[in-house]
Amino acid sequence: MLLTTLFSLPTTLALDIDDEGRMLVLYDGTGTRQVNEVAPDGTWRALTDLGDTCRSAWFVPGSSQVVVEHDTGGDERGQLSILDLADDGLPALTPLVHDAEYIHHLVAARAGRILYTTNRRNGVDFDLVTRDLATGRDTVLYDAGGWVMAVDPSPDDKWVVLSKASSTANSMQLLLVDTSSRAVTELTPEDAHNDQGPVAWLPDSSAFVVSSNAGRDRKAIRRYDVADAVWTDVLVDDARDLAAWPSPDGEHQLIAVLEDGEVTLALHRLEDGTAIAPVGLPAGGCAALTMATPDPIWSADGSFAAITYNSPVVPPTVYRFMPNGELTAINQVEVPAELQHPESLRVPSFDGEQVPAFVFRPTAPDLGSTVVHVHGGPEAAAMRIWSPIISALAGEGHTVVVPNVRGSAGYGKRWYSLDDRQLRLDSVKDLAAINAWLPTIGADPKRAALWGGSYGGYMVLAGVSFQPELWAAGVDIVGIASLVTFLENTSDYRRAMREREYGYLATDREFLESASPLSRVDDIRAPLFVIHGANDPRVPLSEAEQITEALTSRGVPCRLLVYPDEGHGLAKLKNRLDAYPQAFSFLREHLA
Helix, strand or coil, X not given: CHHHHHHHCCCEEEEEECXXXXXXXXXXXXXXXXXXXXXXXCCXXXXXXXXXXXXXXXXXXXXXXXXXXXXCCCCCCCEEEEEECCCCCCCCCEEEECCCCCCEEEEEEECCEEEEEECCCCCCCCEEEEEECCCCCEEEEECCCCCEEEEEECCCCCEEEEEEECCCCCCEEEEEEEXXXXXXXXXXXXXXXXXXXXXXXXCCCCEEEEEECCCCCCCEEEEEXXXXXXXXXXXXXXXXXXXXXXXXXXXXEEEEEEECCEEEEEEEECCCCCEEEECCCCCCCXXXXXXXXXXXXXXXXXXXXXXXXXXXXXXXEEEEECCCCCEEECCCCCCCCCCCCCEEEEEECCCCCEEEEEEECCCCCCCCCEEEEECCCCCCCCCCCCCHHHHHHHHCCCEEEEECCCCCCCCCHHHHCCCCHHHHHHHXXXXXXXXXXXXXXXXXXXXXXXXXXXXXXXXXXXXXXHCCCCCCEEEEECXXXXXXXXXXXXXXXXXXXXXXXXXXXXXXXXXXXXXXXXXXXXXXXXXXXXXXXXXXXXXXXXXXXHHHHHHHHCCCCEEEEEECCCECECCCHHHHHHHHXXXXXXXXXXXX
């Protein structure tokens, strides 16, 4: 079965590079993501073999130690452990920062210490902490509240840029922390409608660059000079999103361009910004700026960068890129020949907006059926990335439509703001527009199903409840059945950020109820297949249980699979190979 073949192909993500050119990578060839070391000569060594997923790892400079972040059963409560590369065989993991009730997110390692964020003070706000590895002493650098989502220390360690979720949907506030005095400077307004990041410092720590859409629709590269407290636009493109990563030697920078779900990289001079050459990666994929693709990492001397690349025909793979243009994959994976890149089309919606959509044609005999695959987020996007599910659905004979409905990122601030709060159901109307458009690509709208995870799961449930006459079936993975109970029961630290997008329980409850699929459950006719992890900290298991109970009691076919060792989605190969073939069989039955 193509689905089994594709999920069994290993993926690799770059994490860190040490002073000797060794890389740390996440590799899932054993069924879960584990930390491996890759030597400059290409030799691999497994460093962890946990039953659960490793989330990150950093070399500790000036030592043989590596710090690893890992969780349990997909609960996303990162715990920090340390290992020694001097150990023979598989190094022993020693607990470093452990408290199973709270999150500890590893953000950097320096000689003799690490930086991490944690919500252990009150379970909600994230503080920035540095730990001395010799003494075990913690020093709090920031504890002024909010969800700190990214941390970028300057090379000289005098400054740290914090990216904190703001009170405005899909927006980040930038803060500058003086590590000596702990003084905090607001670099951008707390309530500004600006998406910020990634951040990258210049080698001399005098300034940093950031990808930002402050004052514009698309994300430009902006520079902040610390001494003068001045912002400057470095590179602007009114049609595409941009980002930059300067090399530590001050010679080069990698510039990313995001356009219609594809992310390309080019090498530029750092001093004057002159373009040198594109990075010679295959066309039609992503080399940064996606949830599935870590950003490029430069070696300390700037001699090479580790780039994680993937596309619909290339699983996530790490390349070693040198400024002279040399590009070498650290591992090669052979993929089935029938995999394809999608067509990029536009779907006219109810109000004249054009919905971007990727279309994957059947690679097996055409069944005449369609699966509309809706991404999560909602402030995310369907990108040109590796997806065993989408490729295998096409391999089953389905046409697969992958839309970026309004609210999706990557198409400008205006587009991703069109579903905020009271506009929520406009994105659901985009699904109806897609169904009506299907005959233009030769597809039968009466044999169309919805598939989605997380927010995409909400869209599945919203589609079959608000448009019951349009959809023949739905596959809901960790989706939201009721916006009210979701907000009431999600993890405390997530509630504030989710309310800024969906609406506030205190003031918007009536609207939230009206926009909830559960409020229209009597209208649902399409059979559903529901998948959920018992430890999901984002969308509680109760969302899957209540929609299943409601439909079953009304005689609507609904099957629920719950995995006790998973969280927000299925991370383990054994569970993927159990759940997804059953979901495919479900679609074959109901789209026949």
